[in-house]
Amino acid sequence: MELGICSISTQNSPGDRVLGGRNCIFGSRPYQVALLRNGRIYCGGSLIAPKWVLTAAHCGRRVSTMRVHLGDYNLRAKEGTEQIRRIRNFFVHPGYNLRPRDNDFMLLELDAPAQLNSYVNTIDLATRCPSPGTRCGVSGWGTIRSPQRLFPAIMQCADLYSVSQARCQASYGNMITENMFCAGAEQGGIGSCQGDSGGPLVCNGQLQGVVSWGTSVCALRGRPGVYANVCKAAQWVRRTIRSRLPRSD
Numbered sequence: 001m002e003l004g005i006c007s008i009s010t011q012n013s014p015g016d017r018v019l020g021g022r023n024c025i026f027g028s029r030p031y032q033v034a035l036l037r038n039g040r041i042y043c044g045g046s047l048i049a050p051k052w053v054l055t056a057a058h059c060g061r062r063v064s065t066m067r068v069h070l071g072d073y074n075l076r077a078k079e080g081t082e083q084i085r086r087i088r089n090f091f092v093h094p095g096y097n098l099r100p101r102d103n104d105f106m107l108l109e110l111d112a113p114a115q116l117n118s119y120v121n122t123i124d125l126a127t128r129c130p131s132p133g134t135r136c137g138v139s140g141w142g143t144i145r146s147p148q149r150l151f152p153a154i155m156q157c158a159d160l161y162s163v164s165q166a167r168c169q170a171s172y173g174n175m176i177t178e179n180m181f182c183a184g185a186e187q188g189g190i191g192s193c194q195g196d197s198g199g200p201l202v203c204n205g206q207l208q209g210v211v212s213w214g215t216s217v218c219a220l221r222g223r224p225g226v227y228a229n230v231c232k233a234a235q236w237v238r239r240t241i242r243s244r245l246p247r248s249d
Contacts (some may be wrong), residue, residue, distance in 0.1 A: 018219055021190065022155040026073050027081070028187065029139045030154060031123035031207070032200060034069040035059060040164045041151060042066060042197025043074065044140040046207050047122050052241055054125075055198030056210050056228060057096040068110060071119040076153040081119035082246060085110040090238050093233060095179070102177050104212040104228040105241055106198070125238075128208040129231040129232035130181055132164035136203035138183070138211065138225075142195030146218040149163055151195060158190050162203065163224050171223055184224025192225040193218035201227050210217040 025184070033045035033053050045055035047070060064087065071081040088111045095103035114120050130136075139157045143149040160183040168182035184191050184199060192199070192211045201209030209227030218225075 006101055021156040021158045024139055026156045030119055030121035031141050034072050036064055036067045041141040041195050043197045048201040051110045053108040055106050056104045056212055057092045059105050059198045061249050063090045070114050074153050081113055083120055101213050103179050105233045123207045125234045126208040126230050127234055130162040130208050134162040134203045136201050138162050138192055138201045140196035140199040142193045146193050160184055179229050180226050181229050182226055183225040186220030189219050191219035
């Protein structure tokens with residue numbers, strides 16, 4: 001299930017279109033990447049180095065057909081801040097799928113480095129694992145309705161809180177490994193959903209999670225979203241990037 005920032009709406013009035021999610025401030029998420037296929041959102045990602053994007057391993061089908069959009073905001077408009085790249089190579093975490101969605105990480109090597117500016121920039125990886133109750137931000141272009149689907153043109157943002165491993169496991173049982181953690185809103189109605197997989201969950205200015213999986217109806221109370229735990233993959237990420245650097249004799 002490709003996950004997005006969604007809300008469960010019980011009415012159809014325009015003002016009730018999104019519960020919790022909101023339009024991001026233009027330029028506020030310069031690390032946010034949109035992975036498009038045939039011009040439509042497929043997954044999200046995060047720019048972690050000028051030539052490297054971190055996303056979810058389960059976004060890896062037909063990677064060569066994806067286009068990487070950097071500095072995008074409204075997917076249906078040209079803002080002049082966009083940079084579009086192809087994918088030269090991809091690397092799936094070697095521990096992926098030993099259990100369902102375990103180590104849900106994939107690195108994308110771009111065909112040319114991003115030109116960094118105020119609209120396109122990198123984000124640091126978290127090296128410490130999340131503390132319960134930490135306020136975090138999730139962003140992307142995933143569906144804003146569930147179980148129906150409505151994909152927004154403009155990047156959506158929402159605030160979530162990290163959940164303890166004990167509460168995460170109470171929600172999902174032994175499907176939760178140390179390479180995952182949960183984040184959500186106590187009251188429900190806010191969270192990631194179809195279309196946002198691979199996108200960033202940012203806590204304290206660092207990339208803490210990668211949108212991974214959850215329930216088919218998103219943002220149910222007591223069923224927080226599940227994120228790949230970046231602190232557990234930081235060494236693999238750095239090692240993989242280092243192995244691709246040109247060697248100097």
